[in-house]
């Protein structure tokens with residue numbers, strides 16, 4: 001080794017020792033008669049002093065070094081005097097008096113400073129990720145992810161799960177996203193897909209008798225990116241034979257609570273994790289991933305709206321829509337402009353508008369003067385009171401109502417609820433509020449393609465008590481599917497699977513996959529189900545998302561060593577890139593239009 005100690009590991013107990021250090025120049029200060037070098041490596045920073053009189057050679061070298069030079073330094077650890085101790089760094093009780101300084105490599109002036117937590121343009125950070133990752137906060141994130149993976153591996157191993165790797169070049173598996181594809185050289189015109197998830201392989205491992213499988217699996221989905229979504233991500237993927245919902249949710253609760261306790265002991269994790277059916281979550285919060293750290297529940301006013309003289313409301317109900325509301329405690333004092341800001345927000349989420357009612361008295365006895373609403377004349381005082389009471393408003397509160405198609409109303413009120421929580425400062429960052437959402441619908445109608453789509457994926461089992469509705473009323477069939485949520489995010493999903501060929505065929509048919517196509521695309525699954533497939537179920541959660549929660553960031557790129565931009569490109573390596581004509585030829589491909597050209 002070129003070093004005997006990590007820079008950040010030196011303490012007063014090392015005083016008197018001669019050490020050899022190697023690392024980067026974090027900072028260099030020239031005090032005329034002395035040069036101070038803060039030397040940094042992964043373990044941290046230590047102060048090195050170089051004195052011209054004692055070691056002129058070392059001093060001469062130190063004189064020429066600049067930020068981010070790579071040095072090897074031999075020196076003696078001494079305890080600092082009381083007055084010169086630095087309580088801000090872990091090595092602040094000591095310094096190293098250099099006897100030799102050697103430059104292992106020089107460095108150009110970096111595009112941004114490693115030493116300060118400056119605001120640096122994210123694209124520049126991504127372009128020079130190898131410098132960005134030198135920052136202590138980034139190293140801390142890498143460590144967090146390492147410990148997260150380590151915890152998962154230990155936990156799953158203890159529970160008897162076997163880590164099995166599955167292929168990356170696969171046949172497409174439907175998880176609801178677009179595939180990344182790879183052209184085949186050996187089979188002209190044929191393509192592999194990159195796995196959206198190892199779903200089919202893990203089920204086949206159950207048929208193979210593995211019984212308990214897990215993998216820290218890389219998945220690829222060509223979707224529009226968001227702050228919390230990357231084109232490639234890592235998930236803990238698991239599958240379990242002879243288990244039921246309770247077993248999986250129990251395992252997940254122990255796993256999530258355990259890893260939170262191990263990695264963020266400072267945060268509170270309420271247990272048992274609350275469970276909500278999908279229906280209940282949608283009714284109470286308008287979302288299948290509600291933030292459960294605060295209340296602000298929604299209320300249904302559709303029956304009041306139906307009988308109302310206010311045409312906008314009654315016609316909404318007549319068209320199959322709903323009218324629902326949310327209360328902002330204390331919101332009666334908001335100005336017209338402040339209330340209008342909520343309407344503008346609602347419009348960005350697809351609502352034509354919001355109806356507001358501000359109650360300066362208790363809704364049950366408020367007079368017309370005590371209810372401020374642009375629609376009071378149309379709604380009438382009685383219905384306005386009823387709405388206030390239904391929503392549980394008190395004197396001084398604001399009620400916001402959304403009217404329209406049920407899905408849109410939920411989306412809008414979910415967004416308003418999250419905004420209200422921020423405004424009212426209801427979000428407690430010291431809590432990780434995990435929860436389970438169960439009993440999802442099996443399928444949903446897709447207007448665009450005019451067919452039923454699996455809400456989870458086509459391998460999810462319907463609840464047996466609803467199975468008789470599969471042909472007559474598929475929308476009412478509940479799936480044996482569940483999600484884990486935390487603080488308003490979805491962390492992952494899973495389900496008990498279909499393990500019988502007949503039922504799987506029936507579901508494919510419902511989803512518009514005819515027998516021939518089913519055999520062609522999923523023949524291996526259907527065949528496997530005929531060779532003794534055990535009942536089984538599983539789950540997968542996004543490790544990047546969990547890392548975000550544990551690191552307390554809302555930007556997924558902060559917890560990924562080498563992330564992609566929102567346009568799925570990598571500014572450091574330049575991917576994606578055109579390939580040469582020879583490569584295209586070999587792959588039997590022709591590019592019809594290109595926005596980039598191959599660099600010569």
Ligand code: ASP
Nearest residue numbers: 197199493494538539540
């Ligand atoms: N394959 C699913 C997903 O990636 C998870 C599962 O059902 O186990 O979301």
